[in-house]
Amino acid sequence: MLQDFVRLLSRYLVLALCVVLVNFFLPRMLPGDPLDFSSGDGLDAAVPLTASARAQLEAYYHLDESTQNQLRSYLSGLLRGDLGLSISRSAPVSDLIVDRLPWTLSLLLVSLVFSAAIGAGIGLAAGWRPGTRRDRWLTSSSGMLSAIPEFLLAIGLLLGGAVGLGWFPLFGGETVFAESRDGLTGILRGGLDIAWHLTLPAATLAIGGVSAFALVTRDATAGLQHQPWLVAARAKGLNERQVAIRHALPNLAFPLTTFFGLRLGGVLGGALVVERVFSVPGLGLLGFQAIGARDYPILQALFLLSSLAVLLVAFLVELVYMRLDPTRRSRQ
Incomplete structure (x- = not known):
């Protein structure tokens, strides 16, 4: 080991x-x-x-x-842990990243959790009876949804939810010149205001992830249907819901864990576009502005941190596999 x-x-x-x-x-x-x-x-x-x-x-x-x-x-x-000084902003790059990191992390975590949960449910429902009308409809819908570019999806949600219906703000991460947020009431009001502003950006990232998780889960679920242990579970008299939750769903942990780590890189790339469209003050918007200003230190720091984050997640996934799957350790 x-x-x-x-x-x-x-x-x-x-x-x-x-x-x-x-x-x-x-x-x-x-x-x-x-x-x-x-x-x-x-x-x-x-x-x-x-x-x-x-x-x-x-x-x-x-x-x-x-x-x-x-x-x-x-x-x-x-x-030395020195990421340099921004050329265009004359400020330490580490300070710029620390100020904007919570916005991007909020988008990533919310979108990944929702897309994984909803996508896994859709994929399980589609792959449980492969070849049926429900399977074909859910699979084709997920495929078409995943083909939509994120910038078009972001613009569509912005025009529909913010401009057309007026339910959500047009831009920003919070209301400018908002009321005082002192005390518990102010903190709750501020949290709801931020959640209101981040709903459309998070939904944009989550929608693409839902379709991707659904397709991966569907293929994995369809491959489990003729496994002996699943046939034995049905022979015990368990209903389909119990078989799916108790026996099939735990065996989907491996492919979902792998894809969760791979999806992180895609969400980081999508954040660059989504934060630009909705003007969310996160790392994506900072990177977009740094590209236009040829700000080497910011570009280097963002690329380095995002790449190392993807490598770290992949490393942790490998460790989980080595721990849970002894055959993988023997092959390595």
Whole structure:
């Protein structure tokens, strides 16, 4: 068991090192100079910089050095936990991420939990009787729903729920200039206000996840129908509901756990679009703005954290598999 753990950890450490290297070189492949947007050459420039000020900024961000020296400075900063200073915002990147992380985490957790629960229920209902009319209808509906791009789904919900019906706010994560939120009543009022603002963004991410979880669960459920232990459960006189909940559902934990980890990467990518459409002040909106400003430190930090988060979830899934499935340990 210890050897398997060390081997698994070594593999993911190598992957993490590859992520760090890609994280360094990828933003530098973008066209343009990150200081153009601060020196007056960019479209969004606010305050023109003098030549001396520009030279000082280039020296501070090591932009006047060779790529090798920039990589050395970048790696030494990571070892110290320093994510750098934002070029466009003149603020520590770690502070910017900490301020916006709760918004993105709220969207991710709510959308993943709801999509997994609802999608698993739909997939179980569809795959329990494969080939029936219910199966064909649920499977085709889930397939068509998963084909809708998230930005179109976000715009549709925004136009329908916010503009058309007026049930939800148009943008933002909370009401601007809201009443005082002191005391228990104020905290509850603030929580409801945030939930009201995040309903449409979370629904956008959850809808795509529901269809994906439904398709995965449907295929896994259909493959269980002729298993001997399921036939034996029916022979004991259990009704279909008891067979599904007591025997089939626990055996769906492996595929659902795997897909839950894989889905995290898709939700992180979708957050970039969804937060931009709804102007949610999360990491996705921060990343979108950093792309336009060629802000290397922010782009590097967001790419690094999101990639390491996906690797961490995949690593934990592998550990769960090794713990629960002895045959997997023997194969490795």
